Amino acid sequence: MKHAPFFAEGPQAALFDDDEVQLIEPFDPPLASVKIEPAKTIAGKKPKVPSYLADHRKRLRHRFLTGGAAAMPDYEILELTLFRCIPRQDVKPIARRLIDTFGDINGVLSASVGRLEQVEGVGPAVALELKVMETMTHRMARARVMQRHVISSWDAVLDYCHTIMAHRDIEQFRVLYLDRKNVLIADEQQGEGTVDHVPVYPREVVKRALELNASALILVHNHPSGDPTPSQEDIDMTQQIMSAAQALGLTLHDHLIIGRARELSFRSQGII
Template identity: 75%
Template sequence: MTHFAEAPSLFPDHDDVTRILPVENGKVPSYLRDHRKRLRERFLSGGAVAMPDYELLELLLFRAIPRQDVKPLARTLIDTFGDFNRVLSAPATQLSTVKGVGDAVLLELKIVEAAAHRLSRSRVMLRHVLSSWDALLDYCHTTMAHRATEQFRILFLDTKNTVIADEEQAHGTVDHVPVYPREVVKRALELNASALILVHNHPSGDPTPSDADIQMTRHITAAAKALTVPP
């Protein structure tokens, strides 16, 4: 007699798509076991470089959807958002509109995104800016490049040009973010910062600063110089 089993729910509101497909005797089909084994072995032997984006994404989805073929979902996510990085950084509200993305999938993706942010941040915090400039650029790219809305961050430096704090000062819409020079300088004084690095993203992909960006930078520069906090 053939028995059918369902995956134990990781969350009480797991959607139907993340349930196990019918399996015989409660076992995962051999073709799925073999496929997952091959992907894991390739990753362990060659690292992420040896894998296209959709296969790397499959490795993540294995944990969220234990006994289902996740390749179609991985390909759909890549096709929808563009690449592995954009899948991880996509807002949960957008991810959840993709058929097959339930709470378990969202959790796995957002855990990996948070881990990536923390890892890149650890490479710049309490480090001299000039000696870790590439790591600083990588960190800003990781945390901001794929955001759907504009964000304004500030890196606060001490007298030795070491990063002592990294804070999101404001976030806005797809083409505007409100920034208040008074608040920027106020925070710098609270942290006893000696210098600032201002970071701003453009969701459009065009890095050219707008007239508003230039004007805002000038206002912050003037306010900071008045209190001897060079930007």
């Protein structure tokens, strides 16, 4: 894990785009105090969605609900999501810009709020909707592995790690804690760093294992570059954690490095 200076994300953009103000109306009371300019009206009526947009949205929803979701490109799935945030505008250009900028849906959902709002047409309401989607996908993936035997659900574990880490633009270090039967009892983020460095504290890793009454652990971190090849720092840190774990009767099963398209297992490579 290469060492590099830490950095801070830039300031957040203005609160809401004009086309997104509708989103906050059904929210809980804390947002009720935000003053929103009323939508422009004609003869006392709110403007309607143009018929061609309404027809497009209707067709897209129909395709999705009648079994066509698997064949829909990423930008159309994003369109469906943006319909709720932007009620009276063609959202296809925004969806395409998001895909062009971040590559695919996983890249879009993994992007930080600051980076999302740099895309033309994306304001806080759209960014919020996308981050809610990201959280839902993470929790669904996590539910498939928690309290499950890790060996028999190894593919699900790898899918989970890729879902939450493969498209991050900074390094993240996580530890999966297992009980005596190799059942996953906890998944915890231990550190988050920069584009090529994340702080790791072996003492805290094994201390937490004892607190959880865990018997074994799996280390996981990502390489934002996309290449999961371990650095010498990665190998040295793994050896330090393994030594600390062995001294306390804990087993280090593996260390996974998650890249964009594949992962690397220290166990499979004979590094541990």
